Structure formats: C-alpha cells, structure tokens
Amino acid sequence: MDIDIPGLLLATETMAQSIAMTKGVSPRISKDDMLFDFLVRAVFTTDQKKAVEAYFNGGEDCANRFAALVHEYFPSGPKNVLEFASGYGRVTRYARKVLPRTEWMCSDIHPQAIAFLSDELGMPGAVSSTDPARWSIATSFDVVFALSFFSHTPDKTFAAWVARLFSAVAPGGLLIFTTHGAVSLAHMRANGRQDEFDHRGYYWNSNSDQRDLNPEEYGTSAVTLPYVQSAVAPLNGAELIRFQQGFWWGHQDLYVVRKPKVA
Ligand SMILES: C[S@@+](CC[C@H](N)C(=O)[O-])C[C@H]1O[C@@H](n2cnc3c(N)ncnc32)[C@H](O)[C@@H]1O
Numbered sequence: 001m002d003i004d005i006p007g008l009l010l011a012t013e014t015m016a017q018s019i020a021m022t023k024g025v026s027p028r029i030s031k032d033d034m035l036f037d038f039l040v041r042a043v044f045t046t047d048q049k050k051a052v053e054a055y056f057n058g059g060e061d062c063a064n065r066f067a068a069l070v071h072e073y074f075p076s077g078p079k080n081v082l083e084f085a086s087g088y089g090r091v092t093r094y095a096r097k098v099l100p101r102t103e104w105m106c107s108d109i110h111p112q113a114i115a116f117l118s119d120e121l122g123m124p125g126a127v128s129s130t131d132p133a134r135w136s137i138a139t140s141f142d143v144v145f146a147l148s149f150f151s152h153t154p155d156k157t158f159a160a161w162v163a164r165l166f167s168a169v170a171p172g173g174l175l176i177f178t179t180h181g182a183v184s185l186a187h188m189r190a191n192g193r194q195d196e197f198d199h200r201g202y203y204w205n206s207n208s209d210q211r212d213l214n215p216e217e218y219g220t221s222a223v224t225l226p227y228v229q230s231a232v233a234p235l236n237g238a239e240l241i242r243f244q245q246g247f248w249w250g251h252q253d254l255y256v257v258r259k260p261k262v263a
Contacts, residue, residue: 003040003048006031012052019056025093029055030116033088038209055090062147063094065248066176070099070143073174073256077102078142082168084128085149088113089121107137109213130217132160140170146177151184151252152210152218155202159231162257166235172261175238180222181253183246188222201227225253232257 009016009029020027029036029052039051070078077099086092086106095104106117106125114125129135144165153161166175185203188195197203201224206215225243232240237260247254 003037005037005040008040008048008051012049015049016052016056019053023056023060023094024097025056025060026089026120028116028120030088030112030120032110032112032116033090034110034210034212035087035090037211042209059090060094062091062248063098066091066145066147067098069176069254069256070174074142078173079103080105080139080141080143082107082137082139082141082144084144084146084165085109086113086117086125088116089123091147092117092123093121095123105137105139105141107135109218130157130214132157132164135164137168140168140173142170142173144168144173144175146175147248148178148252150177150223151180151221152208153221154217154219155204155221157217158202158221158223158227159234162228162231163235166232166238166257166259169257169259171259173259175255175257175259177255178248178252179228179255180220180251181224181245182222183251183253185222187251195222197222197224197227200230201225228255 009031016029017027036051036055039054040048044050080103083092083104083106086108092106104123106123107128108114109128111127114127117123117125126137146165169175185195195203203222204219206219208219210218229240232238239258241258242254242256244254
C-alpha cells in the first residue's frame with residue numbers, strides 16, 4: 001500500500017503540536033519511524049490521523065508504566081537508564097518528565113533514529129548492531145530497558161542479546177525487558193494463525209513492524225518462561241526476580257533480571 005507518510009505528518013502537524021504541548025514533549029515524529037509507519041499501515045487503516053494520537057498516548061503510557069515499575073526497585077529513581085531498541089523516541093520523549101533526575105541513553109539499530117533522538121530530543125544514543133557480539137557500551141546502567149525488542153528477536157541471537165544487555169547492567173541494577181508470550185500467541189491464533197511454541201518454548205514468524213529490517217534478523221517471536229530462564233541461567237549472578245504474564249499492553253510478558261551488588 002502506498003502511503004505518503006511525510007504528507008500525513010505535514011497534514012497532522014498542528015494536531016501533533018497541540019497533543020505534544022498538553023503533554024509537554026517534542027511534537028516531532030520522524031518520517032522514517034517504522035513504528036509510526038506500522039500504526040498507519042496496519043492499525044489505524046481507516047483513520048490514519050488516529051495513529052498520531054496513539055503514538056503520543058502510547059508513548060506516554062509506556063513511559064509512566066516504566067517509571068512506576070523502576071520506582072518499585074529504586075524509590076528515588078535510578079541514576080541512569082539505557083533504553084535499548086528505543087526507536088525514534090516514542091517513549092524516550094517522556095523520559096525527563098517521568099524520571100527527571102535520571103540520565104537517559106538510547107541505542108537502536110537505525111542510525112537515523114539515533115540522529116533524530118540527538119537532534120530533536122537532545123538524547124544521547126549509540127547505534128546498535130544485528131550481532132550482539134559487536135554491541136558494547138562504555139557505561140554501565142542502573143536499569144537497561146528493552147521494550148518490545150525480544151518480541152522480535154530470532155532464536156539465534158536471543159540468549160546472546162540477554163547476555164550482552166545484562167553485561168551493561170551496573171552491580172545492584174536491573175535488566176528489564178518484554179517478550180511476546182502465551183497471551184500474545186493466543187491473540188495471534190484468534191486472528192486465524194495456527195501458531196504454537198516449539199519444544200523449547202520458542203515461536204517465530206518473519207512478519208514485523210520494521211519493514212526495512214531483514215526479516216531473518218527481526219520478525220515476530222514469542223517465548224515461554226522456561227525459554228527465558230535458560231537464557232538467564234548461564235549469566236554469572238543473574239537472578240530472574242520477576243515474570244509477569246501480559247504485563248505490557250495486556251499481552252507482552254515482563255521480565256526483570258537483577259545483577260547482584262557484588263558479583
Ligand atoms: C517494536 S520497536 C520498539 C521501539 C520502542 N522500544 C518503543 O516501544 O517505541 C523495536 C525496535 O527495535 C529496534 N531494533 C531492531 N533490531 C535491533 C538491534 N539489533 N539493536 C537495537 N535495536 C534494534 C528497531 O529499530 C525498533 O526501533
């Protein structure tokens with residue numbers, strides 16, 4: 001389907017400005033943002049302007065949910081957060097509102113996203129890699145957060161990404177991530193797909209919201225708790241302290257992995 005995303009963004013600019021002003025965040029949505037593109041193409045197909053509202057409201061909801069979650073573990077807020085797979089800042093733009101004393105850094109596979117985050121939101125970022133072995137970051141973080149990244153990760157890199165991101169967690173800190181799980185698979189089946197976990201608790205199809213990425217590197221995955229436990233088990237000192245089914249959007253599962261204060 002041919003959709004003029006820059007034209008839509010221009011036509012909805014005033015609306016975006018008014019929504020963003022009430023929320024106190026940047027009104028800019030990047031024309032390259034595949035998540036916005038997905039909302040327009042696949043979700044709000046009959047009223048594309050609603051995608052703009054959903055982008056701002058959804059980002060705010062996720063940021064509030066994340067802040068409430070981390071306050072359970074860091075009552076005065078974490079010192080710093082790495083938002084991995086941040087995209088073009090759907091959630092990031094709320095960072096200073098929900099966690100005003102926290103230093104925030106981003107990482108994403110799209111170099112344009114990292115440039116957008118820096119230019120438009122003043123957020124530092126680092127370009128990621130498809131290969132977890134080639135990703136590293138100089139700092140360590142109280143919280144490493146990956147929202148809806150492991151819901152798209154192939155089996156071949158899943159455990160390696162858990163390990164890599166855990167390596168960026170400071171002692172006493174947390175790795176927080178979401179996955180598709182049993183509830184997500186049930187939703188897919190309700191839409192007519194015959195989807196099941198394999199014997200290891202892993203499911204994959206090559207559809208995704210990021211149509212510019214290689215579908216072998218980024219598709220749609222779903223995993224069970226035992227599958228994630230086996231990714232966490234080899235990590236020195238890692239303690240899976242929370243699993244909550246359907247915590248995010250009513251279907252993505254939440255995982256919280258703690259790094260001990262002294263490894
Ligand atoms: C479903 S989107 C979620 C974006 C953001 N977390 C949010 O909720 O708005 C998944 C993101 O993962 C990013 N991504 C895909 N592969 C990646 C990789 N290997 N390293 C870092 N980011 C990646 C995509 O560019 C995209 O921004």
